[in-house]
């Protein structure tokens with residue numbers, strides 16, 4: 001069993017140190033250097049696309065995906081209420097109106113029915129969020145979006161490695177955004193990646209994230225740019241983590257399987273359900289308890305056993321500055337927030353530790 005139980009701490013080792021040292025020794029620590037292109041190339045291969053563009057965070061990836069899609073003031077962007085604040089903030093950065101809708105009760109991901117009900121003449125984009133590594137019902141979401149001419153920007157920040165019918169999350173819509181924040185499946189410290197099949201968009205992204213500087217064949221400084229390039233240091237870390245990402249995925253899925261077997265079924269907890277054809281990455285395993293009281297009691301009791309846990313994302317429509325953005329009832333998002341709890345999911349833990357956590361949960365819940 002691991003000495004200390006970690007909630008979502010990164011799994012870093014000798015290879016990470018070696019690659020970081022190589023970046024320092026090479027003198028390229030900032031936004032120019034050999035690891036960046038290599039990392040983009042290897043990452044693109046991992047998710048099965050031709051090219052990818054690295055940026056400084058998942059938030060920057062979402063911001064740029066919306067920006068490069070021409071989303072602006074007056075446009076509406078539909079997103080689920082259960083997600084991290086960054087999804088909402090990216091929409092606000094481009095001046096568009098966020099339209100917050102409910103999630104599905106079983107999968108906790110954007111409800112296609114709620115999405116469809118919220119579409120208006122001003123809807124320009126939708127952001128399905130593959131929550132905790134589960135995959136949204138992209139077949140229904142893409143069909144609704146295609147019928148209305150809506151751009152699909154996947155928030156795949158939590159779902160690297162998850163697949164739907166064998167295809168990687170983040171490559172199922174028009175543009176996909178990933179995060180390599182410290183608590184994600186793999187980390188670059190802070191970082192993100194953007195993918196799309198449209199290579200012209202990727203060319204434009206490379207230009208925009210580099211302050212719209214002049215580049216070979218491009219005049220430059222004709223419009224506002226951004227400083228969102230990923231530094232070489234972070235890319236070096238990313239390359240080391242990519243070597244290990246399949247091992248991380250295997251562990252996350254096996255942790256989830258143990259939690260499901262021990263706590264789900266007829267047990268005390270309800271876990272997120274996957275759509276048919278989906279193979280979630282289960283970046284985080286989270287559970288629903290009987291009611292809000294039990295969820296908060298369990299969190300407190302686990303602390304006594306030095307087992308960390310975390311609340312589910314507070315629904316966006318309850319944020320003071322986002323109250324006016326809700327378009328459908330968000331009962332599921334509220335229920336999941338009240339009754340939910342995220343359980344230790346770091347790959348620094350081992351399977352024995354997860355079994356121990358399950359035993360403690362069963363003990364304190366009776």
Ligand SMILES: Cc1ncc(COP(=O)(O)O)c(C=O)c1O
Nearest residue numbers: 057058059084086087157179181
């Ligand atoms: C759903 C979701 N969207 C966006 C982000 C933003 O990613 P980053 O922290 O890399 O900016 C995160 C994670 O942090 C996230 O969980």
